[in-house]
Amino acid sequence: MTFTVKEICERIWELEERYELNHMEIQGTYPWLIIRMYVYYEITRKTQVFESSQQASLSLFDKVKSFTPFIKNSLLNNPFSGGKCDVLIFDHPRKVIFQNEYKDIYSYFLPQTLKENGKSFEIVESPYLNKHFTSKSYQKKNNVRFNDRILLGSFINKSRNRGKVPFTEDEKSRIDLLKKELETAFSIEIDLFRIIEDHILNFKYDYEKYLELLEKKQPKQVFLVVAYENKALVSACHEKNIEVIELQHGTISPYHLGYSYPKETCKKDGKYKEIEYFPDKILSFGDYWQNACPFPIEKDNIISMGYPYFNESSLEFMKIDKNHNQIIFISQGVIGKYLSKFAYETARNLEDYKIIYKLHPGEYATWRENYESLVKAEKMDNFKVIDKSEPPLYELFAKSEYQVGAFSTAIYEGLSFNCKTFIIDAPGIEYLDALFDKGIVLKVDDSDDMIEKMKDSNLAEYDKNYIFKPYDKSVFDKILK
Numbered sequence: 001m002t003f004t005v006k007e008i009c010e011r012i013w014e015l016e017e018r019y020e021l022n023h024m025e026i027q028g029t030y031p032w033l034i035i036r037m038y039v040y041y042e043i044t045r046k047t048q049v050f051e052s053s054q055q056a057s058l059s060l061f062d063k064v065k066s067f068t069p070f071i072k073n074s075l076l077n078n079p080f081s082g083g084k085c086d087v088l089i090f091d092h093p094r095k096v097i098f099q100n101e102y103k104d105i106y107s108y109f110l111p112q113t114l115k116e117n118g119k120s121f122e123i124v125e126s127p128y129l130n131k132h133f134t135s136k137s138y139q140k141k142n143n144v145r146f147n148d149r150i151l152l153g154s155f156i157n158k159s160r161n162r163g164k165v166p167f168t169e170d171e172k173s174r175i176d177l178l179k180k181e182l183e184t185a186f187s188i189e190i191d192l193f194r195i196i197e198d199h200i201l202n203f204k205y206d207y208e209k210y211l212e213l214l215e216k217k218q219p220k221q222v223f224l225v226v227a228y229e230n231k232a233l234v235s236a237c238h239e240k241n242i243e244v245i246e247l248q249h250g251t252i253s254p255y256h257l258g259y260s261y262p263k264e265t266c267k268k269d270g271k272y273k274e275i276e277y278f279p280d281k282i283l284s285f286g287d288y289w290q291n292a293c294p295f296p297i298e299k300d301n302i303i304s305m306g307y308p309y310f311n312e313s314s315l316e317f318m319k320i321d322k323n324h325n326q327i328i329f330i331s332q333g334v335i336g337k338y339l340s341k342f343a344y345e346t347a348r349n350l351e352d353y354k355i356i357y358k359l360h361p362g363e364y365a366t367w368r369e370n371y372e373s374l375v376k377a378e379k380m381d382n383f384k385v386i387d388k389s390e391p392p393l394y395e396l397f398a399k400s401e402y403q404v405g406a407f408s409t410a411i412y413e414g415l416s417f418n419c420k421t422f423i424i425d426a427p428g429i430e431y432l433d434a435l436f437d438k439g440i441v442l443k444v445d446d447s448d449d450m451i452e453k454m455k456d457s458n459l460a461e462y463d464k465n466y467i468f469k470p471y472d473k474s475v476f477d478k479i480l481k
Contacts, residue, residue: 003047003186006430009255011185012040016265019178022275023268026171027200033277034199037228039182039190040257046188049427050334073132074149079124081145085217087114087121087480090147090224090233092249093128094361097389098309102133105309106225106249111142113473117480122217126151150209157205158198165197206232214240221480224279225249228258231277238276245479246279248307250409252292253431260293281479285310286469292434303479306471310413313394318417320398328356328396330405330414333363335426336371339406342424344373345447346404347383356396358386360408402454404444407431415440416464420457422450438462 016022021032044050089110095102114121125132126147134144167175172193179192210233214222222237224230227246237244252259259282266272275296282297284290285307295302327350329343340357347355357374359367364387367374377383386396393410397403397417404421405411407428415421421441423432435441439460444450 003049004430005044005049005255005428008040008043008047008049008186009257009260012036012043012257013262013265015178015181015185017267019181020268021178022261022265023273024174026174026196027165027167027204029200029203030276031196031200033275034203034231035195037258038195038199039192042190042195043182043186043188044334044427046190047186070127070130070148070152073127073146074152077139077144077146078149079122079145079147079213080149080216082122082143083217084120084219085122085143086119086220088214088217088219088222089121089123090222090230091123091125092225093126095128095133096361098313101135101138103138104225106247107223109308109471110223113476114480117477119480124213150206150213153209154202154205158201161201162197165200167197203232203235207236210236211239214242221245223247226258227279234277234279243281244279245281245283248282248284248289251407251412251431252284252289253407254293254433255428255430256293259295261296262294266296283476283479286465286467288434288467303475304469304472305475306469308471310416310468311471313392314413314416317392317394317398320395322401322418323354323399324401325352326354326356326400327402327404328358328400328414328419330403330408330410331357331359331363332406332408333360335406335424335428336360336363336367337373338426339404339424340367340371340377341373342404342447344377344383346450347377347380349447349451351382353382355383356386356400357383358393358396358410361389364388404450411441412467416468420454420459422453 016032022030024030024032089107091104091107095104098105098108111121111123121143123142123144124147125134125144132146138144175193175196179190182188182190182192214236219242221243222233223245224233225247226249227234227244234244254260261275263272266275278296280297281301281303282295283303283305287304290299290302290304327346329339331339343355343357357377363370367385367387374385378385394413394417397414397419400419402422403411403414403419404424406424406426411421411423411432422444423429423441425443425445429443432441436443440462442453442457442459444453
């Protein structure tokens with residue numbers, strides 16, 4: 001049986017409503033909220049709705065080799081060292097080279113803005129693929145400490161205590177019932193008991209450590225990226241009455257279960273009840289995102305601030321002349337095999353067009369092994385694979401007349417460069433329903449369909465600031481005050 005993303009979400013929401021999963025308590029936690037995204041990914045993987053991410057995995061040797069730096073970082077960059085501060089920042093682990101340094105593109109502007117507002121702060125940085133990329137000078141200048149101590153302790157705690165969580169018979173019965181419901185709904189097998197146990201162990205350890213950290217630092221506000229992967233931190237902040245503010249990092253839609261909570265799924269005993277572990281505010285890229293999904297917080301708390309990185313990085317490319325015969329494909333690991341074949345077929349059929357295939361950073365190291373179509377395509381004169389950060393993505397957008405992709409945030413960025421946009425009819429297409437409804441993008445079934453629609457795309461005009469509005473520093477200043 002095949003499913004769409006929409007169908008998977010709807011079945012999950014139906015189970016949430018029927019069993020009040022978002023308010024189900026087990027072992028003093030709300031486990032469904034903790035595992036919601038994880039289970040969604042498991043379902044999409046096991047039903048083969050999405051391909052694997054194609055990101056290079058760490059070998060056993062790499063994992064063993066990285067264990068020593070974890071210990072070293074836990075001692076030398078201990079987040080519990082130092083004194084109090086006004087603000088704690090938990091940035092995105094993945095860094096890119098920006099302004100000649102590795103930075104988190106979603107929160108890099110915070111240190112300078114906080115300094116201008118006279119606020120003391122510390123950044124707590126988690127590793128990406130078991131490594132830290134920020135330079136020592138950047139760490140020193142911006143009070144960066146590493147989260148390795150908490151992450152390492154959490155891993156050890158889970159390893160020691162797996163199988164020892166004292167679930168009651170009633171809790172076991174509820175987990176077993178939910179397991180059967182999920183397996184029946186999606187025709188899969190899922191080890192729900194292990195998933196819940198592992199996540200509860202991580203959550204409880206992390207929660208206690210974050211409480212300890214917050215008690216020591218006593219911040220008035222915490223800024224973080226990807227709150228749905230940091231629920232223990234959010235919960236600890238709420239326990240301490242510390243405001244939690246999330247910085248938008250990507251696409252949000254009605255089918256993104258990190259954010260989307262239809263009202264019927266939020267009820268308990270027939271009455272609306274607040275969703276735990278959700279941030280107090282979200283600072284969005286623009287007004288468009290305020291209505292992107294049914295958030296479980298008031299609309300006034302989805303605050304349109306802008307996207308500083310996009311503003312600064314795109315400016316120099318906005319006036320570049322377009323090559324009207326250039327098409328850029330925006331890859332994503334979960335649809336990479338399908339999209340790469342699509343691009344290859346397009347290049348064969350449009351020999352007088354230049355085809356650019358921009359890989360996601362997670363695909364750089366593995367595309368030759370995973371994408372047979374790209375290996376064949378790169379031998380063609382009109383095809384180029386981009387498997388590094390140069391030339392800049394925004395330069396590629398500026399020079400391209402068309403862009404093709406699925407549901408990457410980059411699609412929205414390409415729209416800001418006036419790229420005529422085609423979305424492949426593949427899993428995840430539902431993420432862009434609002435753009436389809438407004439006629440801003442077109443759906444295409446295959447390469448032939450796209451080539452036909454290129455003759456008369458007739459796409460709607462729209463206000464580009466609606467998606468990525470210019471960074472409004474006054475909004476941020478007001479939040480700090």
